[in-house]
Amino acid sequence: MPSDVENHVYCILDQIHKKEDLDQISYDISVLSEFFNYKNVNENLNEEYEAKKQLISKKVNIIQSSILRRYLQALIESDSMLFFEPGRFKLFVADFEEKSQKIQFIDLTTSVELTPEDIHNLSEKMSHRMQCWVKVDVTVDKTLIGGVVIKNDNFILDYSLKTRLANFSAEWKKSLDQTREAHA
Amino acid sequence: MELIYNILITLVCFLSLGFYFNRREKRLQLIAESKLSDFKDHYLDNITKRKLKERQEIEKLKTIVIDLETRHKKLLTDRATFSTKNINAETDKIIKTAEERGQKIEAEMRQKADKFLEDQKREVQGKMVDLVMGVTKKILAKSLSYNDHKELIESAVLEMDGEETTNAE
Numbered sequence: 459m460p461s462d463v464e465n466h467v468y469c470i471l472d473q474i475h476k477k478e479d480l481d482q483i484s485y486d487i488s489v490l491s492e493f494f495n496y497k498n499v500n501e502n503l504n505e506e507y508e509a510k511k512q513l514i515s516k517k518v519n520i521i522q523s524s525i526l527r528r529y530l531q532a533l534i535e536s537d538s539m540l541f542f543e544p545g546r547f548k549l550f551v552a553d554f555e556e557k558s559q560k561i562q563f564i565d566l567t568t569s570v571e572l573t574p575e576d577i578h579n580l581s582e583k584m585s586h587r588m589q590c591w592v593k594v595d596v597t598v599d600k601t602l603i604g605g606v607v608i609k610n611d612n613f614i615l616d617y618s619l620k621t622r623l624a625n626f627s628a629e630w631k632k633s634l635d636q637t638r639e640a641h642a
Numbered sequence: 643m644e645l646i647y648n649i650l651i652t653l654v655c656f657l658s659l660g661f662y663f664n665r666r667e668k669r670l671q672l673i674a675e676s677k678l679s680d681f682k683d684h685y686l687d688n689i690t691k692r693k694l695k696e697r698q699e700i701e702k703l704k705t706i707v708i709d710l711e712t713r714h715k716k717l718l719t720d721r722a723t724f725s726t727k728n729i730n731a732e733t734d735k736i737i738k739t740a741e742e743r744g745q746k747i748e749a750e751m752r753q754k755a756d757k758f759l760e761d762q763k764r765e766v767q768g769k770m771v772d773l774v775m776g777v778t779k780k781i782l783a784k785s786l787s788y789n790d791h792k793e794l795i796e797s798a799v800l801e802m803d804g805e806e807t808t809n810a811e
């Protein structure tokens with residue numbers, strides 16, 4: 459059963475589909491963690507609840523990542539201020555870092571737009587096979603005809619029908635040339 | 643007496659008239675003779691000039707005739723040396739060269755034609771392949787359903803696992 463902090467981490471990570479988003483969120487969280495420490499809390503100890511809320515809200519509003527900003531704003535609006543307690547936030551940061559390191563981003567280029575459900579299923583299957591948390595980012599390119607181009611950090615696998623047909627065409631032409639040479 | 647005077651005056655007049663006409667006739671005769679001699683001289687001069695010119699023409703014609711005779715003699719001697727045998731050999735040589743050249747040109751043309759045919763064949767076959775591929779692409783794009791696409795993607799993901807392992811190795 460995941461803890462409250464873990465739930466927050468999963469909720470944020472679920473919304474991330476691109477590595478750039480994760481990098482931006484990691485950066486924003488590190489900036490926030492500098493603010494939500496005991497030193498700052500002690501300095502603002504005498505401030506009232508609303509004033510603290512406003513201060514946190516002000517900090518959250520300058521976050522660049524829209525995913526994290528929206529999520530934290532929702533927490534502030536729902537008065538879940540416990541999340542911003544230094545101890546809890548530190549746990550959140552540690553958990554987020556740990557889980558985000560296990561994420562692998564894969565870009566898929568397909569010829570049709572996949573439904574969110576299918577994307578999720580694909581992500582699940584890939585996670586199961588690769589034994590890590592796979593995040594799939596799907597881009598549509600109709601010129602591929604069919605199939606998929608899979609792009610990971612260090613490799614690109616082209617399973618598109620466009621490439622397969624191009625290869626087949628090249629092979630066909632090559633075999634024609636070889637036949638001609640044999641006849642000659 | 644008077645009559646005698648009249649007769650004498652008339653006689654004197656007749657005599658003077660006769661003298662006058664006689665002298666005039668003589669003068670006219672002299673003029674005519676001088677003109678005649680002038681014409682004669684001029685005519686003779688012309689004749690001399692013409693004769694000289696004719697002589698020169700005759701000399702020219704003589705040289706031309708001599709030249710022609712020498713050429714004719716030379717031609718006759720050449721014909722004697724240039725025998726029928728030589729003509730036949732020369733003709734054979736020319737025909738042989740022409741035949742060789744013809745064969746060479748024919749071989750070159752045949753080679754070019756073969757190459758052209760080969761190129762055309764290659765081009766047609768290449769275009770045929772492109773055409774077939776183009777039609778295949780269009781048909782595939784139209785005939786694949788969403789589920790087919792999904793299956794293709796899923797099979798690719800399955801293949802990826804193997805590929806990735808191979809790459810890692």
